[in-house]
Amino acid sequence: xxxxxxxxxxxxxxxxxxxxxxxxxxxxxxxxxPIAAALTAAGIFVFHRTKKTSSPRGLFCAIGRxxxxxxxxxxxxxxxxxxxxxxxxxxxxxxxxxxQWKVGS
Amino acid sequence: MREIELGVVGGxxxxxxxxxxxxxxxxxxxxFDENERPGGQLFKQIHKFFGSREHxxxxxxxxxxxxxxxxAEKHGVEVRLNTAVxxxxxxxxxxxxxxxxxxxxxxxxILLATGANENALAFPGWTLPGVMGGGAAQTMINIHRVxxxxxxxxVGSGNVGLIVSYQLLQAxxxxxxxxxxxxxxxxYGVHASKLRKCGVPIYTSYTVKEAIGKERVERAVxxxxxxxxxxxPRTEKRLTxxxxxxxxxxxxxxxxxWLAGCEFVYVPELGGHxxxxxxxxxxxxxxxxxAGDLTxxxxxxxxxxxxxxxxxxxxxxLGYLTSEKAQELKQEAWGHLEALRKGPFGQKRAEGKxxxxxxxxxx
Numbered sequence: 001x002x003x004x005x006x007x008x009x010x011x012x013x014x015x016x017x018x019x020x021x022x023x024x025x026x027x028x029x030x031x032x033x034p035i036a037a038a039l040t041a042a043g044i045f046v047f048h049r050t051k052k053t054s055s056p057r058g059l060f061c062a063i064g065r066x067x068x069x070x071x072x073x074x075x076x077x078x079x080x081x082x083x084x085x086x087x088x089x090x091x092x093x094x095x096x097x098x099x100q101w102k103v104g105s
Numbered sequence: 106m107r108e109i110e111l112g113v114v115g116g117x118x119x120x121x122x123x124x125x126x127x128x129x130x131x132x133x134x135x136x137f138d139e140n141e142r143p144g145g146q147l148f149k150q151i152h153k154f155f156g157s158r159e160h161x162x163x164x165x166x167x168x169x170x171x172x173x174x175x176x177a178e179k180h181g182v183e184v185r186l187n188t189a190v191x192x193x194x195x196x197x198x199x200x201x202x203x204x205x206x207x208x209x210x211x212x213x214x215i216l217l218a219t220g221a222n223e224n225a226l227a228f229p230g231w232t233l234p235g236v237m238g239g240g241a242a243q244t245m246i247n248i249h250r251v252x253x254x255x256x257x258x259x260v261g262s263g264n265v266g267l268i269v270s271y272q273l274l275q276a277x278x279x280x281x282x283x284x285x286x287x288x289x290x291x292x293y294g295v296h297a298s299k300l301r302k303c304g305v306p307i308y309t310s311y312t313v314k315e316a317i318g319k320e321r322v323e324r325a326v327x328x329x330x331x332x333x334x335x336x337x338p339r340t341e342k343r344l345t346x347x348x349x350x351x352x353x354x355x356x357x358x359x360x361x362x363w364l365a366g367c368e369f370v371y372v373p374e375l376g377g378h379x380x381x382x383x384x385x386x387x388x389x390x391x392x393x394x395x396a397g398d399l400t401x402x403x404x405x406x407x408x409x410x411x412x413x414x415x416x417x418x419x420x421x422x423l424g425y426l427t428s429e430k431a432q433e434l435k436q437e438a439w440g441h442l443e444a445l446r447k448g449p450f451g452q453k454r455a456e457g458k459x460x461x462x463x464x465x466x467x468x
Contacts, residue, residue, distance in 0.1 A: 003250045003276050008151045008165075012250045037249035045234040045321045056320050058234025059253065062241035064139070065222060068232075082241075085141065 002041050018088040035081035035092055036062065036069050047071050047081060051097030071095050075102030109135045111419050112199050112212030114190045114361060117145020119397025119408035119415075120218030121173045121182075126416025128180035130425040135212070136182060137201060139189035143177075144170040145220055147405060149243045151275075152268055154406065155293070166405060193365040197392060214392045214419045217362055218412065221355035221376065221398035226260060230316030231349075239269040239352030246276040254348030258325045259283040260313050264404075266352030267296035273350075274303055281344050284311040284327050286334055293450070313349065314341060322347055357399045365390055370464040375401025375457040381464055384439065385418035386411055394419060401461070403454055407445050413438040 005011050015030035020038060029038035036059050039047070046056040047069045060068035064083035073079035074091050077099025081092070111127050113120045116138035124134045136143070150166020177184060185203070192200035198209045223238035230236070235254060239261070245253045257278050259270045262285035270280045283300065288310045290297045297307060314328040314336060329340035356377050363369070367380040368389040379401045380388045387394050394415040397408035414435055421431035446455035 001252045001255070001277075003246060003252060006250070007275050009247070009250075033249055033251075037245065037251045040245060040253055041251045047234070055232060056234055057232065058237075058321070059245070060225075060237050060241060061223060062237070062244040083140065 018086055020086050020088075020090040020092055022092045023094055029086040032085055035071070035073065035079075035084050035086055035090070038086050039081070039092075046094065048095035048099070049097065054096075070099065072099050072102065075104070077101060109133060109210060109212040110423055111135075111214045111216060111416075112137065112210065113216045113218060114199070115145065115218035115220055115397070116140075116143035116184055116186075117218060117220050117397060117408065118147055118169070118173065118405045119220075119399075119412040120145070120216065121177055122409040122412030123216050123218065123394070123396055123416035123419070124182045124412075125173065125176045125180055126413045127419050127425075128177070128182045128416075130417075130420035132416075132420050132423055132425055134182045135210075136177070136184045137188045137190050137199065138184065138186055141186060143174060143184050143186060146240065147173070149240070149247045150405065151247050151272065169405065169409075190361060193361060193393070213423065214394065216386075216394040216396060216412075216415050216419065217365075217380075217388075217399055218395070218397045218408075219358040219361060219399050221402055222358050223351070224354045224356055226313070226351050226353045228313055228315060230318065230322070233316050233318050233322050234320065235318065235322030235347055236316055236349045236351065239265050239350040242348070242350045243269045243272060246272060246278075252276055252278055254322075254346070255279060256281050256346045257348045257350055258313065258327070258344055258346045259350045259352060261285065261352035261354070262287075262290040262292055262297065262307060262309070263352060263354065264292040264296060265355075266350070267292040267300060269350060269352060270305060271296065271299050271303075274300075274305070278348075280305045281346050282306045282308055282327070284308045284313055286310065286312045286330055288332075312336070316349055322349055325349055355398065355402045357402065359399060362388065362393075362395065362399065365393060367393065367395075370461055372401060372457045372460050374453045375403075375461075379461065381461060383465060384414070385435070386415035387418065392422075401454065401457055403445075407442060407454075410438045410441045410445065414442075 027042045045058045057068045060066045062082045064080045069081045070078045071081050072093040110133040113124045113136040116136045128134045147166045147170030188203040257280045315326040317324040325344045325346050328336040362380040369378045396411040396415045417434045420426045
């Protein structure tokens with residue numbers, strides 16, 4: 001849920017809307033925000049599943065240190081979604097285990 | 106590439122303060138920060154700071170951050186964002202990585218101001234989405250303006266736990282409760298009373314026993330603990346929450362200092378292993394300085410003052426300041442540091458700092 005008004009910070013400045021694709025679903029996001037913020041605002045909390053037990057993992061540290069928010073972004077696995085800004089047309093996928101390279105390799 | 110006399114790692118309050126102070130004296134400074142924006146954690150601190158007037162008491166962290174960025178620009182500090190420093194080599198040289206390319210840059214002096222990591226707490230279910238650092242929740246609400254959940258349980262009654270809980274209320278969430286394993290609230294009373302006025306129950310001598318949920322936290326089980334922190338039987342309470350914020354302390358982010366070969370000392374009251382340093386904030390490696398939470402967990406004001414000391418010391422060692430002038434400036438910052446470490450909350454940190462001094466003296 002987005003925080004539109006705030007007693008200290010005031011109303012939120014409207015950012016430019018961009019659209020990203022999350023597991024094939026189109027999600028509205030705001031320019032410059034990290035992927036994890038867009039997903040949280042859209043009510044998506046599971047970002048990847050662990051290799052051995054397929055347990056769900058989501059946002060944990062939000063500053064790029066812990067690796068719990070890894071997803072496959074534009075074909076690149078293990079992307080830190082909490083510090084990677086959204087871009088128009090970006091393809092984001094829930095990562096299974098260690099993830100697979102879908103570009104480059 | 107222009108010559109760098111001081112390479113600062115980390116653009117939070119400590120790093121920026123050192124950079125500004127050194128640049129004021131004429132030192133050519135570059136600040137490296139792996140994040141998109143500078144300021145470290147300052148821009149999450151939307152509350153008014155405590156302390157004396159000359160330390161900006163009553164000013165919000167966000168405003169201190171904005172002022173520091175302005176000063177850095179005014180004094181010609183170069184700030185390189187999205188640039189991670191991954192090693193320190195002889196020379197000295199910094200190994201940097203930016204835009205998926207690595208390179209090395211030379212700097213005459215180095216200042217490490219890498220800050221701290223949030224501690225985690227392991228309990229059954231702690232890996233479920235919805236369990237996160239208190240700082241993580243703060244980042245989401247105050248920087249990104251997104252609520253990570255609607256019903257929150259906070260673990261830990263230090264200032265981070267108390268302040269983040271209050272800020273979650275301000276952001277529109279419901280804080281269902283705050284648990285603290287100690288029999289008393291460990292942060293400032295004024296923060297705790299703000300929460301209590303809003304009707305948030307603070308459970309002292311309680312800890313979180315378990316997080317329950319399938320794809321995300323759905324419930325938390327809290328339990329009363331005895332004086333040895335063992336759970337008391339049949340005291341469990343079930344709370345319906347979707348988010349559990351862990352505010353159980355910080356640990357200095359010391360990897361670079363370890364890699365560089367700085368000598369360390371273990372000081373639990375400062376958050377763990379910290380690099381040994383002198384009054385000028387210089388480590389056991391000549392020319393490598395430190396400031397802020399890396400030198401022991403404190404707060405933004407002490408980080409700013411330590412940064413000042415380091416910046417002055419660097420300017421002095423490079424010949425930009427006479428030793429008399431440098432001494433006069435450092436004296437002022439040391440005085441501020443001493444004042445900031447007074448009182449029941451500063452006392453422990455002051456004692457921790459003495460331990461570092463003793464370790465140095467023993468050599």
